[in-house]
Amino acid sequence: MIEIIIDGKKIEVEKGTTILEAAKKLDIIIPAVCNREVVKAYGACRLCIVDVNDGNEIKMVTSCNYLINKEIEVFTQSDRVRKTRKMLLEMMLSRWPNVPMIKQFAADYGVTKPRMVHPLVDYSENACILCGLCVNACSEMVWEDIIGFAGRGENRRVVMPFEKHYEACIGCSTCANICPTGAIYMTDIPNKPADEKRIDKFGMKITEEMTLLDDQQCRMREVGTAHLTEIMNDYDLLPTTNYRFGSHKEAGKLHSDFFKSKFTQGLPDGCWLGCTMSCAKSIDNYELKSGPYKGQKVLVDGPEYETVAGCGANLGIFNPEFVIEANFYCDTYGIDTISYATGLAFVMECFENGILDKEKTGDLELIFGNEEAAMEILHQMGRGDGFGIIVGQGIRRMKKIFAEKYDLTDEQIQFMQDIGMEAKGLEYSEYVTKESLAMQGGYGLALKGAQHDEAWLIFMDMVNNQIPTFADKAEALHYFPMFRTWFGLMGLCKLPWNDVEPADNAETDEPAKVPGHVEGYVNFFSAMTGKEIDKFELIRQSERVYNFQRVFNFRLGYGNRKSDRIPYRSAGPVTIEEYESRAERYDKQLIEKWNYDIEGKTSKEKRDYLRKMREADYQKLCDAVYKRRGWDDNGIPTIEKMKELGMDLPEVVKVLKRA
Amino acid sequence: MNKIQSGDLNNIREKRVHEIKKFKAALMVCAGTGCVSAGSFKLKDLLEKELKERNLDNEYMVVPTGCNGFCAQGPIMVIQPDGIFYQKVKPEDIPEIINKLIQGKYVEKLLYKDIETGNYIPKMENIKFFGKQQLIALRNKGIINPENIEDAIARGAYNSLVKALKMKQQDIIDEVKGSGIRGRGGGGFPTGVKWEIAFKTSQEKNVIPYIICNADEGDPGAFMDRSIVEADPHTVIEGMLIGAKAIGASKGFVYIRKEYPLALERLEIAISQAKEMGLLGKNILGSDFNFDIKIHRGAGAFVCGEETALISSIQGKAGEPHQKPPVPAISGLRGKPTIINNVETWANIPVILDKGAGWFADIGSGDVSDSPWNGSSGTKVFSLVGNIEHTGLVEVPMGITLREIIYDIGGGIPDSRKFKAVQTGGPSGGCLPASHLDLSVDFDSLTKAGSMMGSGGMIVMDDKTCMVDVAKYFISFLKDESCGKCTPCREGLIALYQILDRITKGEGKDGDIELMEELSQTMSLASLCALGQTAANPVLSTIKYFRDEYEAHIKDKKCPAGVCKELISYSVNENCTGCTVCAKKCPVNAISGKVKEKHIIDPELCIKCGICYEVCKFDAIEIK
Numbered sequence A: 001m002i003e004i005i006i007d008g009k010k011i012e013v014e015k016g017t018t019i020l021e022a023a024k025k026l027d028i029i030i031p032a033v034c035n036r037e038v039v040k041a042y043g044a045c046r047l048c049i050v051d052v053n054d055g056n057e058i059k060m061v062t063s064c065n066y067l068i069n070k071e072i073e074v075f076t077q078s079d080r081v082r083k084t085r086k087m088l089l090e091m092m093l094s095r096w097p098n099v100p101m102i103k104q105f106a107a108d109y110g111v112t113k114p115r116m117v118h119p120l121v122d123y124s125e126n127a128c129i130l131c132g133l134c135v136n137a138c139s140e141m142v143w144e145d146i147i148g149f150a151g152r153g154e155n156r157r158v159v160m161p162f163e164k165h166y167e168a169c170i171g172c173s174t175c176a177n178i179c180p181t182g183a184i185y186m187t188d189i190p191n192k193p194a195d196e197k198r199i200d201k202f203g204m205k206i207t208e209e210m211t212l213l214d215d216q217q218c219r220m221r222e223v224g225t226a227h228l229t230e231i232m233n234d235y236d237l238l239p240t241t242n243y244r245f246g247s248h249k250e251a252g253k254l255h256s257d258f259f260k261s262k263f264t265q266g267l268p269d270g271c272w273l274g275c276t277m278s279c280a281k282s283i284d285n286y287e288l289k290s291g292p293y294k295g296q297k298v299l300v301d302g303p304e305y306e307t308v309a310g311c312g313a314n315l316g317i318f319n320p321e322f323v324i325e326a327n328f329y330c331d332t333y334g335i336d337t338i339s340y341a342t343g344l345a346f347v348m349e350c351f352e353n354g355i356l357d358k359e360k361t362g363d364l365e366l367i368f369g370n371e372e373a374a375m376e377i378l379h380q381m382g383r384g385d386g387f388g389i390i391v392g393q394g395i396r397r398m399k400k401i402f403a404e405k406y407d408l409t410d411e412q413i414q415f416m417q418d419i420g421m422e423a424k425g426l427e428y429s430e431y432v433t434k435e436s437l438a439m440q441g442g443y444g445l446a447l448k449g450a451q452h453d454e455a456w457l458i459f460m461d462m463v464n465n466q467i468p469t470f471a472d473k474a475e476a477l478h479y480f481p482m483f484r485t486w487f488g489l490m491g492l493c494k495l496p497w498n499d500v501e502p503a504d505n506a507e508t509d510e511p512a513k514v515p516g517h518v519e520g521y522v523n524f525f526s527a528m529t530g531k532e533i534d535k536f537e538l539i540r541q542s543e544r545v546y547n548f549q550r551v552f553n554f555r556l557g558y559g560n561r562k563s564d565r566i567p568y569r570s571a572g573p574v575t576i577e578e579y580e581s582r583a584e585r586y587d588k589q590l591i592e593k594w595n596y597d598i599e600g601k602t603s604k605e606k607r608d609y610l611r612k613m614r615e616a617d618y619q620k621l622c623d624a625v626y627k628r629r630g631w632d633d634n635g636i637p638t639i640e641k642m643k644e645l646g647m648d649l650p651e652v653v654k655v656l657k658r659a
Numbered sequence B: 001m002n003k004i005q006s007g008d009l010n011n012i013r014e015k016r017v018h019e020i021k022k023f024k025a026a027l028m029v030c031a032g033t034g035c036v037s038a039g040s041f042k043l044k045d046l047l048e049k050e051l052k053e054r055n056l057d058n059e060y061m062v063v064p065t066g067c068n069g070f071c072a073q074g075p076i077m078v079i080q081p082d083g084i085f086y087q088k089v090k091p092e093d094i095p096e097i098i099n100k101l102i103q104g105k106y107v108e109k110l111l112y113k114d115i116e117t118g119n120y121i122p123k124m125e126n127i128k129f130f131g132k133q134q135l136i137a138l139r140n141k142g143i144i145n146p147e148n149i150e151d152a153i154a155r156g157a158y159n160s161l162v163k164a165l166k167m168k169q170q171d172i173i174d175e176v177k178g179s180g181i182r183g184r185g186g187g188g189f190p191t192g193v194k195w196e197i198a199f200k201t202s203q204e205k206n207v208i209p210y211i212i213c214n215a216d217e218g219d220p221g222a223f224m225d226r227s228i229v230e231a232d233p234h235t236v237i238e239g240m241l242i243g244a245k246a247i248g249a250s251k252g253f254v255y256i257r258k259e260y261p262l263a264l265e266r267l268e269i270a271i272s273q274a275k276e277m278g279l280l281g282k283n284i285l286g287s288d289f290n291f292d293i294k295i296h297r298g299a300g301a302f303v304c305g306e307e308t309a310l311i312s313s314i315q316g317k318a319g320e321p322h323q324k325p326p327v328p329a330i331s332g333l334r335g336k337p338t339i340i341n342n343v344e345t346w347a348n349i350p351v352i353l354d355k356g357a358g359w360f361a362d363i364g365s366g367d368v369s370d371s372p373w374n375g376s377s378g379t380k381v382f383s384l385v386g387n388i389e390h391t392g393l394v395e396v397p398m399g400i401t402l403r404e405i406i407y408d409i410g411g412g413i414p415d416s417r418k419f420k421a422v423q424t425g426g427p428s429g430g431c432l433p434a435s436h437l438d439l440s441v442d443f444d445s446l447t448k449a450g451s452m453m454g455s456g457g458m459i460v461m462d463d464k465t466c467m468v469d470v471a472k473y474f475i476s477f478l479k480d481e482s483c484g485k486c487t488p489c490r491e492g493l494i495a496l497y498q499i500l501d502r503i504t505k506g507e508g509k510d511g512d513i514e515l516m517e518e519l520s521q522t523m524s525l526a527s528l529c530a531l532g533q534t535a536a537n538p539v540l541s542t543i544k545y546f547r548d549e550y551e552a553h554i555k556d557k558k559c560p561a562g563v564c565k566e567l568i569s570y571s572v573n574e575n576c577t578g579c580t581v582c583a584k585k586c587p588v589n590a591i592s593g594k595v596k597e598k599h600i601i602d603p604e605l606c607i608k609c610g611i612c613y614e615v616c617k618f619d620a621i622e623i624k
């Protein structure tokens, strides 16, 4: 900390603080036309000049970009400063006599009639005052660089390239929102919101948070979701060799630094034009090593975290190049990387356990870490030949086919049930859920199958222990799935909700919900549609759809307790090896949570007891969640619940009557 | 060519010196931009052809050189080793030049004629223009073929590099610091201090710094840097190599303006020859030192020469200045410590290492032994133009007086007119009056007097120059060249221009001078970069030294120098002999009169073109 004096008042500031920021803390107002916290100090208007005595000399500096790094004394109102500001305002006023902001500052400094006659005088109230905010906002906030300055000296002006309308402008309106004079404005907003200003307000808030906070938080713009690999590995949550373990000594090879070095475009790459988060990334000029396009240089769209964790760690392949290649071919063949990876991980574990062998796989040694075989399977899936035809059908069918086709023992069939990482027929995405009961529910109770997009509760549950009781967990498994379903209803992406958070989020009542953003969404809906809602109505909107979907599933034979079952691999250690690898953790839990006397017990005995307890817990969790959601014991929405939601449509009631 | 080791330089030198000695004489044909446009390439070809035809090509060699600095008299040819100096050489002179050469004589009509005595002066060294100069940066001008690296090596090029390779980094920096050399590009910042900052910062942050050579040279009329690159590109490369070794850089850039095709070509040739020999690239001279130079062509705006704008421009962004600090030596190209020096600064470095800091510090003014800020050591190259006998490029020791440059070297004011002012420092320099002729030419004296060293422009003005008009000219230039980013520079220049324009049109008002002073003060205090901070100099210095001229314009609506059209009138006086020449030439037939009778001018018709004044042989046209 450095102590400085501004206009006689002392203040301690951190090294690197600007004088403008320090003055603000003292409520000293310095006119600063071209400065905003969200963009880098541009230093163009020069109105923010102050005198600084640094011990050697008194010099005039611009307070918006002068970084304090030693004890100084600042004078914001010295005669010289006032006189210079006055002259600057006289210059500005002579050119833009009617811009309210300029007029106001000028009046503050006693300038009403400039002495100069300006050859380019612009009488508009909305004249461009060349502050550069729009140009810098487009570049630094939106990462687009659509507008820039053209011309030197008196010809300087804000333009799009070649002074024509530039198609690449995404129409995000950030420039218009930041412009202090209204020189830039939107001529047409095609989707006609009910209240444009209100949308702008909350839109700008997200854009500003992205600009200011993402670099310190999740670095979504810089590296995208790939940054999760190292975090998951650190917390023992990165699935390796079919979810047996949550970390691996070689996981460093899949670090996002490597992918970052490969990401080429350096452009905002969002799913839709105007996404401020733009977390998608791509790799140009990747030379393929296999398959039909071998030797060609291609653009690879990705990889994302799920692809890295799935095609990398979960297959025991710690080669980032393999991940990139698999990413490309999955995209090209139209195969989902998660299903490919999780499905193949199942196959590899079956192979290593004798359920499969080379004869059955068409001579492919499908063991963990075998890159060549793993890639060949992918090509077979794409072509529709060989063993690939079977793998391509997914885990649920593979379990059936293997059981029917090969002569397997009951034990082997049970083993497949335990390690086949699917629920409702959908392959698990790439998180180890063993130590988070709530997250097991997140996967198992999700309507569409084992996906984390309804609820991601591992940190709340396992790391921060914020939802200790069944009731807490059930509340979370009610709120978050409903809240996140709402994104689907609105056609919005979930990531900007909590992959960047307001700076003060931690101080709110419920940080996990990101209340600041919930408020934003409520406002967004109201402003867009003209229909006022609150955060409770937001959840109700989802509940109607969510319950309807559950009934729909039920009609097709899925939406009940049986279909909410999960493979034991997702709830605890299936094998002795797994138990022993984290023995300390499990032993402790047996003693502390279940008062189980482990003295003289074998690993197998301990494993079996743990399994019994955990499976029972999962069922208890289902009980609690069903109750909270207003469902019956079998996990089916009650007719009363549907009534309450106004969803007791005759067709729905008819289906429920069957229950 | 094989990559050479340190020791090989001597062999190359001796071999080349021996080769040259085999010839009886060398005909050095100036191939700088000025002489080339006057036809010197053709001369060179014809000379070679003629020598060959006469079977003399084994006895005399023809060498194309860089600019000799006497461009207005080009094409220039110097015959060495005697130093016979020919000017305005034409193709038809060639046979005679060779005839005389064989006889050991010279062609008199091609010699320089002394302005005072009218005598022909055969030898270059006896011509005052050259005699008073002291050459460091330009030491090889006119002496080597800039496209032949062996010529440069024969004159000692890359010897200092060998020395630097054996020195500790800090020792090189200390040597440069000790020499007291200050940047020749305008700012006058001590070069060694800058290097030290970059060196220390890159050590602290553990990053590799960059080197940049600023060859943007955007001042109108200036051609110091172009001439250095054209005449001796290797000294710039060697300077950069030494700088790179000193601070630990491995990559350098030369930012050169597109309008310098010849300099660009020579530099490219020099770089590729140096690379081939292993003087650039990996393991230079067999050491573990690596350094490469990339050329970046500048798009031409004056402001791109400003260092932060230049760095932006190399990075592919708008060539627009940025706030300092941080200075480039701390955070420059790609955020890395970067030393950016002017061409002339780099050209001095090898000599400083060769002859030592003390030798260099002794040249020039002030005592820099404690701190480079205490004086101006070494020499400075100026481009001397305007109303002066010898326009051209001169290199003089710092501390020389303006009078010595203008009168002794420049030959004074032509047409026996009176000296009025000299403008130094490029467009944002100031105008100094006759009372300052004995001012010492060094960084601090010039700044104190309200002008500046700048990059070395020097424009001499005679008494027919209107100082308000001059101020307007420079302000107009700066107004168009200001990048327009910051308020004081952009708006201040527009305002100054408007006021000056009014004044020169007779619409000046009371308070204009004070308003201009106020505007100027705000510009110099509040502008973002040095362009705006110094842009008011032309106005402030002319107000300071020629205030009465402003007042004459404003109060009396008169232009004392007779330049501002709106303020003058043409009339015929008693000297008129009635020769009728003026009446015939007047484009608007404003002059009437009978033969041998006094003529008169109709002020209603006269458009003040000045033709009558030019053509009258009897001083009968008066401008008031």
Ligand SMILES: Cc1cc2nc3c(=O)[nH]c(=O)nc-3n(C[C@H](O)[C@H](O)[C@H](O)COP(=O)(O)O)c2cc1C
Residues within 6 Å of the ligand: B182, B183, B184, B185, B186, B187, B188, B189, B191, B214, B215, B216, B217, B218, B219, B302, B303, B304, B305, B306, B307, B308, B340, B341, B342, B343, B345, B346, B455, B529, B530, B531
């Ligand atoms: C408007 C403006 C134009 C400039 N143009 C040049 C130029 O053409 N060449 C140059 O060497 N320095 C130029 N400079 C100075 C550079 O910013 C910088 O100070 C210089 O290159 C540093 O080298 P030196 O220390 O060797 O002089 C210019 C500065 C300003 C403000």
Ligand code: SF4
Residues within 6 Å of the ligand: A137, A138, A142, A144, A145, A146, A147, A168, A169, A170, A171, A172, A173, A174, A175, A176
């Ligand atoms: S609307 Fe968005 S993309 Fe277009 S110029 Fe403005 S800030 Fe840039």
Ligand code: SF4
Residues within 6 Å of the ligand: A127, A128, A129, A130, A131, A132, A133, A134, A135, A158, A178, A179, A180, A181, A182, A183, A184
């Ligand atoms: S358009 Fe608006 S934001 Fe952009 S430079 Fe002009 S005044 Fe500033």
Ligand code: SF4
Residues within 6 Å of the ligand: B303, B320, B321, B481, B482, B483, B484, B485, B486, B487, B489, B490, B527, B528, B529, B530, B531, B532, B533
């Ligand atoms: S002082 Fe002039 S040239 Fe420099 S940044 Fe400001 S407007 Fe541009």
Ligand code: SF4
Residues within 6 Å of the ligand: B572, B575, B576, B577, B578, B579, B580, B581, B582, B583, B599, B615, B616, B617, B618, B619, B620, B621
């Ligand atoms: S040229 Fe001179 S002398 Fe001849 S008529 Fe004109 S004013 Fe008279």
Ligand code: SF4
Residues within 6 Å of the ligand: B570, B585, B586, B587, B588, B589, B590, B591, B601, B605, B606, B607, B608, B609, B610, B611, B612, B613
């Ligand atoms: S100044 Fe030009 S227009 Fe006027 S009288 Fe002389 S020649 Fe004619």
Ligand code: FES
Residues within 6 Å of the ligand: A031, A032, A033, A034, A035, A042, A043, A044, A045, A046, A047, A048, A049, A062, A063, A064, A065
């Ligand atoms: S706010 Fe500092 S220069 Fe504009």
Ligand code: FES
Residues within 6 Å of the ligand: B030, B031, B032, B033, B034, B035, B036, B066, B067, B068, B069, B070, B071, B072, B074, B075, B076
């Ligand atoms: S170009 Fe020949 S003297 Fe300048």
